[in-house]
Amino acid sequence: MPFHATPRNGSSLARLGEQVEHYRFGLRLEEYGKVLSVGDGIAWIRGLPSAAMDELLMFGDGSRGLVFHLGNQRLGAILLEQTVGLASGSPVYLTGQRLALSVGDGLAGRVIDPLGKPLDGGPAPELALRRELDVSSPPIVARDFVDRPLYTGTKIVDAMIPLGRGQRQLIIGDNGVGKTSLALDVVLNQRDRDVLCVYVLIGQKRSDTISVIDLLRRYGALAYTTVVVAEASDSPGLKYLAPFAGCAVAEYWMWHGRDTLIVYDDLSTHARAYRELSLLLRRPPGREAYPGDIFFLHSRLLERSTCLAASHGGGSMTALPIVETEQGEIAAYIPTNLISITDGQIYLDRRLFGSGFLPAIDITRSVSRIGGRAQHPRIKEEAARMKLDFLQFLELETFTRFGSKLEASMEQKIRRGQVLREILKQERLVPLSPEFQLAWMVAYNTGRFDDPDPATIRQQLDVLAKGLERFPIDLSASREEWNQWLDRRLSGIGRHGG
Structure with a gap:
């Protein structure tokens, strides 16, 4: 299981032997709580006064949860894995662990869910290292300037809206104007360029998910791409965790000196899932019913994408978050938040799409604030x-x-x-x-x-x-x-x- 505390590959017996050897009789205190209610992917729990935010919980029936809300009388938890036996009165135990994901080169070419379980029918990848999903972004002293190009293979982008490795470039536009197609073109263009890719699908229909995976496989891009999937039918908790899981996978490679590209498709759905969780947990709503920390949610995610200095391995993580607009309204709450966080945006216009100008990129509304510094001198000239x-x-x-x-x-x-x-x-x-x-x-x-x-x-x-x-x-x-x-x-x- 993704959150099992014991090692794998037979080493659990050695660990058990060590525990028996060092076992000592003595008084032990164990803290546990009880489930008050369960529903909509949320569990309300009484007790567990020592619980911390984002701590993993183990339920008596084998279900797993994540502390998401701390109250005076009770706490709220996101259900990550739920059995049919979970009901009011079930005991709950603290684990003292934070949510982590197994990472490594074995994830290249795999399709997984936000908890690390394989969805492609293959065996679970044998990975020794684990990385927490939600960690602090790299400090300023570990970062370097974006000065190496990331070629997208799209004429209008590489010429007029260039990208650099380590940049965060927003892809924005209405539904059905080619945002996913543009992101897939960028992933396909990284073949033989020593860039590992992570494609995060958040709340997409299963047919769309299968289409993306088949396309990556047909064009040979799945070999260097990890696909993280939280389907539309999944719980809001898994949709909320999906971009952080994908970021943890790419971040491992970045800290090991590799160049990575991560696509978040899309953060509008992610914001709605976070709003749903917050309203279910009775957090006070703000503008458009989103919680007040929605800006912090996306900023702490996207700030982890950067270019590291040579003293810290020299790796990079380029982020292409996708956000959907309605009727071309880029002044809506979530789009304006993401525009202010990222290093530029590629705006796709419905009128251009209807006129046959593809990709339908509106050059008047698109900008790359730092990509010009990374352009090849001859192309820049x-x-x-x-x-x-x-x-x-x-x-x-x-x-x-x-x-x-x-x-x-x-x-x-x-x-x-x-x-x-x-x-x-x-x-x-x-x-x-x-x-x-x-x-x-x-x-x-x-x-x-x-x-x-x-x-x-x-x-x-x-x-x-x-x-x-x-x-x-x-x-x-x-x-x-x-x-x-x-x-x-x-x-x-x-x-x-x-």
Whole structure:
């Protein structure tokens, strides 16, 4: 069992022998309480005056719980494992332990629940180390600046909203606009990049959960990914613990010098589960009935994602929390909380999704506050003014709807903006290499994509992708070398052929 106090693999007999050898007769006091009521994944308990917050409880019938509320006359506990025999009057005992999860390399490629139980039909992983789910974030002295890129494989993100290893980047948007698809693209792009991934599914339907796992397996990403699942039918306690369990798995690798990526899909459901628990335990509600510490809940979770200094192993944990909005309202309570905690956001817009611009990222509302420092120098050089030029194009395009006559320079900007918008369109599940990203940027900046015909642009992009497979070029090559490479690849296509 995940919370069994005795060691595994036969060492329990040795431990029992030590206990018998050191056993001494004497007076022993044991504290126990009684269950007052059980329901909705919550147990009210009388007694246990020495209980501490987040302490594990053992019930007489074999059920397990977690102290979640301390009152003058009784305490409230989240039920982690519940048997049919749990009822009012059942005895409850303290364990003196905090909730912990077995962690290690054996979890790569596995699907587990927040308590560490395998859900993929395989045997329980043999892991010797355990890590508490809720711990303090790394101290300031253990952290380092975010200065290494994390490539997402998405053109619009890697060029205009770059991410660094150790960054916390929010993915925000309405339901059904591609938030999960974007996060999965990022996970798929970490193949052969020495980044271990953790994907946390919180309160998702079983069909959606199976779809995500099958997709990861089909594209070979499950081999380096751990999936933590708390289904929609699970108790609110398991949904509340799911992101902390995933964080503990990724944090173990981070403290051992590895680079990790964790996706929380999604924290809106997590906030609702926490609100449900708090209301069941009769905590005073605040704005939108959320408890007053909802901000602290997410901040203490996301602050654990960082880049460690070389003196502490040099590992990193990049977090991609997902939050859902309603009717594009980013000023709602939970979205504004997460925007203030994270290092930037990627906003997906329903109007762009409906118009066929995929991924439907609204560049006007998206920002990466620290990712630019982590960009590769060559990519940063080519993308320097790209976002500003694209924003100016969007503004100019608005004026053209009124039929105003524009100068030749303005018309050229609009044509180039239309070309850039066509380039930035991308199918899902097709992550692109950083070399390809630099190739299209150099080609665009040097005018090789001046033909606004979408068919010509797609043909040129296909030629670049195939050219990189046959004739690879180093990312750090000079612009002159890139121009020579592009001339050989793109000759005979579009206006710059021949």
